[in-house]
Amino acid sequence: MLKKVGLVLVVMVFAAGILAYNNQIPLMLAALKYRSATEYPIGPERELVWNAGPEVAELPSSERSPNIVLIVADDLGYNDISTFGGGVGGSLQTPHIDQLAAQGAVFSQSYSGASTCAPSRAMMMTGRYPTRTGFAFTPMPGGMGSMVQRIGESLDRSLPPAYYDAELDASKPPYEQQGLPPEEVTIAEVLGDQGYATFHVGKWHLGRQNGMAPHEQGFDQSLLMASGLYLPEDDPDVVNAKLDFDPIDQFLWARMVYAASFNSGDEDRFRPSGYLTDYWTDESIKIIEANKNRPFFLYLAHWGPHTPLQATREDYEAVGDIQPHRARVYAGMVRAVDRSVGRVMAALEANGIADNTIVVFTSDNGGAGYIGLPEVNKPFRGWKITQFEGGLRVPMLVKWPAKIPAGTVSEVPVAHIDVMPTLAGAAGAALPEGVAIDGRNVIPLASSDEAAAAWDRDTLFWESGHYRVVRHKDWKLQVAARPDKQWLFNLAEDPTEQVNLAESRPEKLAELMALLDAHRANARPPLYPAAIEAAVAIDKTLAEPFEDGDEYIYSPN
Structure with missing residues (x-):
C-alpha cells in the first residue's frame, strides 16, 4: 500500500x-x-435497502397527510419543455412534464432562487435568502477556479478575462465542507418532525461533511451523487458530446468519475447501477413502493441536463437527427428527465396514492450559455450565471389532485424561497420558531382566486456579490459593479428585457435602488466568498464570437 x-x-x-x-x-x-x-476507491454496484413503512396502512391515503415529491432538474432551460412551446428548440416533446402541468398548476412567472445551482437549492431547503444564511455562491471542487481561468486564457474567445483570487480560494474550507450550516432548518427536518419519512436521491451541493450532508440535514436516507459522470465515458451505451469552447466542460470531463454514495457524504463510494437519471428514478420508485402506507417526502434532485453532456444511446437515437451533435445529446438528456417524471407519476398511480401526493417540478436555474445552444431560454435574454430572465425564469409546476384543480394557471410571481413554506403548509407543519422565513405558501394561489387577489408580496430579490437584482411589482432592476451598469425594465411591457429604462426613468431607478440597499443593510456576509469572476455574454452563447459592443456581466463565484 x-x-x-x-x-x-x-x-x-x-x-x-x-x-x-x-x-x-x-x-x-x-x-x-x-x-x-x-x-477515492469506487466499489462495485450494490443493492440499497430503503426504510419501509407498514405493510398495511393505518388510514386510507385520502385521510393521511399528503405524500410529497419534489423533483428538481439541473440547468433546464425555460424553452426545453414543450409546455412553454419549446422542447429543445421545438425539436423535442416532453409529454410527461406536460402532463404534470396539465393536471395541476403552472406558475407562469416562477423564478429560481439564484442564477446558479447551490444557492437556489439552499433556498428551496430553507425558504431563506442568502443574505440570511450566508450561503451565497456555488462551491467549486478543488482546483476548478484556477483551471477554468487557465483554460479560458488559452481559448480565443475575445471575452474580457476572468479574475481569480488564488489566495482567497486557498483560505476557504475544502469543497466538501463548504455547505449549508447545520443550524439552518431544512424542509426535511420540518417534515421529519411532522412524522414524515424523508428521502434524498441525487444531487445535493450543500456540503458533505461536518453535519452538512443530506442524511445529517433531516433526510433519513440519502443516495448522493458522489461525482458527475452519468455513465463511464467509454460505456457502450453512452453518447458523449464534449465542448471544446467551454473551460468548465473541459474541467468536468477531467475531474468527474462515475460514483454514488449512500448515507456517507462523499465517502464509501460505489458504482451506480445504470445511467444516473434512470438509476435515481429506479431507486425513487423503490422508495415510493416501500412507503406507500405512510406519509413520505422524496427529494429527487436530478443532475440532468447539466454538463457533461451524456445521453443514453437509446435516447440519442429516439430524439432524431437534431443538429448540432451536442444539441442531440442534450435533447436525449432532457428526454431522460421527462421519462423520469412520467415513471414517478406512474408509480404513484400504481400504488394508489397519486390523488393525495403533491408533486412539485422545477429547475435550479435557467439554461446555460456555455453549452452553445442559443434557444434554450427563448424568448428570454440571458443564461445561467446572468440574472436576466433567461437565467432566473424556471418552470414551477405543482400537482395535487386533492387540492389543486387541473389546468390552473397562476400569474403571481413566485420563487424558490417559496418551496419550503409551501411543502410545510401542505403537510400542516409549523414553520420553525424564531427563524425568519422569506418565502410563502403558494398553494392557495393555485386553489383560490380570492387568495391570489389578496396576495400582497410585491418584491423578490437576487444577489451575487456585486451583482444585485430586485423585482418590485412589474419592474425589475439589475445593478452591477463590473461593468458599472444598471438595467431597468418594465416586465409588463417588456418581458424579454429589451429596452433599458435606467436613464429615462430615474425616479423608478431610485425607488428600486432603495429596496436593494434595504435588503442588503443587515445581510450576513458570505460564508465562502467568491474566488473567481468570469465575464458572461448576455446575448450570445459561449460558442459564438464575442464582439465589441456586445453586452456582458462579470459574475462572481
Whole structure:
C-alpha cells in the first residue's frame, strides 16, 4: 500500500514539474484525470435497502397527510419543455412534464432562487435568502477556479478575462465542507418532525461533511451523487458530446468519475447501477413502493441536463437527427428527465396514492450559455450565471389532485424561497420558531382566486456579490459593479428585457435602488466568498464570437 501511495506521489510531483515548466493545458487535465481516478476507491454496484413503512396502512391515503415529491432538474432551460412551446428548440416533446402541468398548476412567472445551482437549492431547503444564511455562491471542487481561468486564457474567445483570487480560494474550507450550516432548518427536518419519512436521491451541493450532508440535514436516507459522470465515458451505451469552447466542460470531463454514495457524504463510494437519471428514478420508485402506507417526502434532485453532456444511446437515437451533435445529446438528456417524471407519476398511480401526493417540478436555474445552444431560454435574454430572465425564469409546476384543480394557471410571481413554506403548509407543519422565513405558501394561489387577489408580496430579490437584482411589482432592476451598469425594465411591457429604462426613468431607478440597499443593510456576509469572476455574454452563447459592443456581466463565484 505504501509503495502504491509513493508511486502516486512521485507521478503527481513529476506531473506538477512538467506543468510548471511547460504550462500545457492538456497535461494539466491529464494529471487532474489521474488524480480523480486514484484519490477515492469506487466499489462495485450494490443493492440499497430503503426504510419501509407498514405493510398495511393505518388510514386510507385520502385521510393521511399528503405524500410529497419534489423533483428538481439541473440547468433546464425555460424553452426545453414543450409546455412553454419549446422542447429543445421545438425539436423535442416532453409529454410527461406536460402532463404534470396539465393536471395541476403552472406558475407562469416562477423564478429560481439564484442564477446558479447551490444557492437556489439552499433556498428551496430553507425558504431563506442568502443574505440570511450566508450561503451565497456555488462551491467549486478543488482546483476548478484556477483551471477554468487557465483554460479560458488559452481559448480565443475575445471575452474580457476572468479574475481569480488564488489566495482567497486557498483560505476557504475544502469543497466538501463548504455547505449549508447545520443550524439552518431544512424542509426535511420540518417534515421529519411532522412524522414524515424523508428521502434524498441525487444531487445535493450543500456540503458533505461536518453535519452538512443530506442524511445529517433531516433526510433519513440519502443516495448522493458522489461525482458527475452519468455513465463511464467509454460505456457502450453512452453518447458523449464534449465542448471544446467551454473551460468548465473541459474541467468536468477531467475531474468527474462515475460514483454514488449512500448515507456517507462523499465517502464509501460505489458504482451506480445504470445511467444516473434512470438509476435515481429506479431507486425513487423503490422508495415510493416501500412507503406507500405512510406519509413520505422524496427529494429527487436530478443532475440532468447539466454538463457533461451524456445521453443514453437509446435516447440519442429516439430524439432524431437534431443538429448540432451536442444539441442531440442534450435533447436525449432532457428526454431522460421527462421519462423520469412520467415513471414517478406512474408509480404513484400504481400504488394508489397519486390523488393525495403533491408533486412539485422545477429547475435550479435557467439554461446555460456555455453549452452553445442559443434557444434554450427563448424568448428570454440571458443564461445561467446572468440574472436576466433567461437565467432566473424556471418552470414551477405543482400537482395535487386533492387540492389543486387541473389546468390552473397562476400569474403571481413566485420563487424558490417559496418551496419550503409551501411543502410545510401542505403537510400542516409549523414553520420553525424564531427563524425568519422569506418565502410563502403558494398553494392557495393555485386553489383560490380570492387568495391570489389578496396576495400582497410585491418584491423578490437576487444577489451575487456585486451583482444585485430586485423585482418590485412589474419592474425589475439589475445593478452591477463590473461593468458599472444598471438595467431597468418594465416586465409588463417588456418581458424579454429589451429596452433599458435606467436613464429615462430615474425616479423608478431610485425607488428600486432603495429596496436593494434595504435588503442588503443587515445581510450576513458570505460564508465562502467568491474566488473567481468570469465575464458572461448576455446575448450570445459561449460558442459564438464575442464582439465589441456586445453586452456582458462579470459574475462572481
